[in-house]
Amino acid sequence: VSGSPRPGTVAVCQVAPRLGEVEANLDLLRAEVREAAAAGAELVVLPELATTGYVLTDRAHARALAEPVSGAAAGRSVRALQEVAATCGVAVVCGIAELGDDGETVHNSAVLVDGAGVRATYRKAHLWGREPELFDAGTTPPPVVDLGWARVGVVVCYDLEFPEWVGAAALGGADVLCAPVNWPAADVPAGERPVEMVTVQAAAAVNGMYVAACDRVGREAGVDWVGGSVVAGPDGYPLAVADLSDRPQRLLASVDPARARDKSVGERNDRFGDRRPELY
Amino acid sequence: VSGSPRPGTVAVCQVAPRLGEVEANLDLLRAEVREAAAAGAELVVLPELATTGYVLTDRAHARALAEPVSGAAAGRSVRALQEVAATCGVAVVCGIAELGDDGETVHNSAVLVDGAGVRATYRKAHLWGREPELFDAGTTPPPVVDLGWARVGVVVCYDLEFPEWVGAAALGGADVLCAPVNWPAADVPAGERPVEMVTVQAAAAVNGMYVAACDRVGREAGVDWVGGSVVAGPDGYPLAVADLSDRPQRLLASVDPARARDKSVGERNDRFGDRRPELY
Numbered sequence: 334v335s336g337s338p339r340p341g342t343v344a345v346c347q348v349a350p351r352l353g354e355v356e357a358n359l360d361l362l363r364a365e366v367r368e369a370a371a372a373g374a375e376l377v378v379l380p381e382l383a384t385t386g387y388v389l390t391d392r393a394h395a396r397a398l399a400e401p402v403s404g405a406a407a408g409r410s411v412r413a414l415q416e417v418a419a420t421c422g423v424a425v426v427c428g429i430a431e432l433g434d435d436g437e438t439v440h441n442s443a444v445l446v447d448g449a450g451v452r453a454t455y456r457k458a459h460l461w462g463r464e465p466e467l468f469d470a471g472t473t474p475p476p477v478v479d480l481g482w483a484r485v486g487v488v489v490c491y492d493l494e495f496p497e498w499v500g501a502a503a504l505g506g507a508d509v510l511c512a513p514v515n516w517p518a519a520d521v522p523a524g525e526r527p528v529e530m531v532t533v534q535a536a537a538a539v540n541g542m543y544v545a546a547c548d549r550v551g552r553e554a555g556v557d558w559v560g561g562s563v564v565a566g567p568d569g570y571p572l573a574v575a576d577l578s579d580r581p582q583r584l585l586a587s588v589d590p591a592r593a594r595d596k597s598v599g600e601r602n603d604r605f606g607d608r609r610p611e612l613y
Numbered sequence: 614v615s616g617s618p619r620p621g622t623v624a625v626c627q628v629a630p631r632l633g634e635v636e637a638n639l640d641l642l643r644a645e646v647r648e649a650a651a652a653g654a655e656l657v658v659l660p661e662l663a664t665t666g667y668v669l670t671d672r673a674h675a676r677a678l679a680e681p682v683s684g685a686a687a688g689r690s691v692r693a694l695q696e697v698a699a700t701c702g703v704a705v706v707c708g709i710a711e712l713g714d715d716g717e718t719v720h721n722s723a724v725l726v727d728g729a730g731v732r733a734t735y736r737k738a739h740l741w742g743r744e745p746e747l748f749d750a751g752t753t754p755p756p757v758v759d760l761g762w763a764r765v766g767v768v769v770c771y772d773l774e775f776p777e778w779v780g781a782a783a784l785g786g787a788d789v790l791c792a793p794v795n796w797p798a799a800d801v802p803a804g805e806r807p808v809e810m811v812t813v814q815a816a817a818a819v820n821g822m823y824v825a826a827c828d829r830v831g832r833e834a835g836v837d838w839v840g841g842s843v844v845a846g847p848d849g850y851p852l853a854v855a856d857l858s859d860r861p862q863r864l865l866a867s868v869d870p871a872r873a874r875d876k877s878v879g880e881r882n883d884r885f886g887d888r889r890p891e892l893y
Contacts (some may be wrong), residue, residue: 458892459887462881470889493886494819495888496780497888498889500777519851528815528848531818532849535816538812556656570805570808572803601741602741609775609778613778613781
């Protein structure tokens with residue numbers, strides 16, 4: 334940790350990974366990180382399972398593509414992400430398929446890497462759809478990493494729908510909660526914002542923190558996506574939103590850790606101080 | 614409890630109570646309940662502190678207007694609300710200033726009354742603004758009352774911003790969470806829905822239940838209101854929304870308890886089953 338809290342820029346890169354094409358995806362992700370950094374980003378968020386694609390066939394498929402993330406055994410994906418993060422002087426949060434240290438378990442994980450290496454690995458705790466057939470659920474809370482200029486929390490997709498989990502990241506000190514997601518497309522009533530984005534806004538509001546959700550695009554094995562990446566501010570209003578098209582796009586948003594650390598609400602209230610943990 | 618779960622109609626009556634004019638407010642609220650019932654409502658939600666108004670001067674003012682709610686000692690407000698509910702054959706949720714059984718404590722409460730009497734009294738647990746100077750915070754969880762056709766939970770205003778509290782009502786079996794609110798007006802970015810309404814939507818979505826929030830209108834002691842009453846469905850999308858004007862208005866929405874009791878999300882997920890309570 335070096336430096337003190339200061340405003341910075343977050344990029345959310347809503348790209349279109351290709352199923353099973355890890356090398357091509359790494360090229361794509363590296364290019365995105367470089368471009369985001371060139372645009373001024375210091376924290377870059379990429380989608381869930383961005384290195385492998387999402388619609389994996391079965392556990393064997395997931396395991397074949399999964400890679401260790403830590404130490405000398407770290408796979409090519411983490412090394413590539415860490416290298417480009419170091420070169421560009423940014424922190425990167427990216428969803429990957431993680432092979433457990435025992436070489437057996439497989440996790441839908443997200444890593445946070447920067448010039449100092451792998452700063453955190455988070456294993457998705459709330460699994461969606463067919464994921465329980467492919468992945469082992471995580472059992473540890475969202476990490477919160479102090480980058481010096483900001484503290485960054487990490488969750489993955491469906492985790493966002495469990496307020497205790499999001500709240501744990503906030504109580505753990507996250508200024509910015511990064512959420513790699515893959516939101517499958519669903520019907521949305523006319524004139525409404527997709528409910529996944531609404532849930533991100535409320536998560537930001539009730540916790541008084543920034544939430545940066547990076548969705549994906551690009552139909553994969555018949556699945557379309559919301560394409561609803563969003564960065565919400567501590568007041569719950571979006572700082573940047575994707576246009577819900579199927580095109581790749583990059584959102585940039587300024588975040589100020591001081592705003593997230595000030596949990597006051599008006600003159601007399603405080604989001605943390607007003608909690609009644611003895612009753613929960 | 615009689616009857617089995619079936620669809621029904623909820624009314625949210627966004628009225629303009631007048632500060633300190635309890636008798637006039639009771640006339641207004643009785644008329645609203647009658648009209649809502651005539652329009653087909655079986656459950657009628659009224660605003661926070663609808664009998665007294667919100668901007669009370671100090672604790673003496675609040676205490677002077679507060680009334681006991683239970684048994685033979687019940688004050689005129691609860692008796693009036695219970696009587697009109699019985700006459701109309703509906704259940705009514707209404708915010709009132711409650712005088713505690715000891716004649717000392719004062720609470721920002723909501724009652725649920727119907728033909729059977731006072732079915733529940735809930736004391737707001739998360740106090741807003743100057744309320745701690747006026748009211749004693751509640752210490753018991755949101756009640757869930759089985760009306761036969763639906764199970765109804767109750768919270769008040771700022772409680773909605775504490776997801777554990779809302780979740781407690783959902784886990785307690787609420788099909789419809791009723792929330793009398795008084796949302797003070799605040800700046801809203803162009804094109805955005807007020808964040809209080811967004812938070813209601815997300816509360817409905819992540820818990821898979823209906824949430825019916827009844828706001829108020831009518832400037833009071835210099836305070837304006839959002840006028841953002843909303844009924845959100847278990848998918849998080851609004852079934853009815855107020856138009857954010859300062860005019861009184863009544864929202865009607867059909868609710869189906871079967872939809873709230875089915876916590877499945879797609880074919881393989883379940884909002885309750887997917888929780889990881891051992892980790893929270």
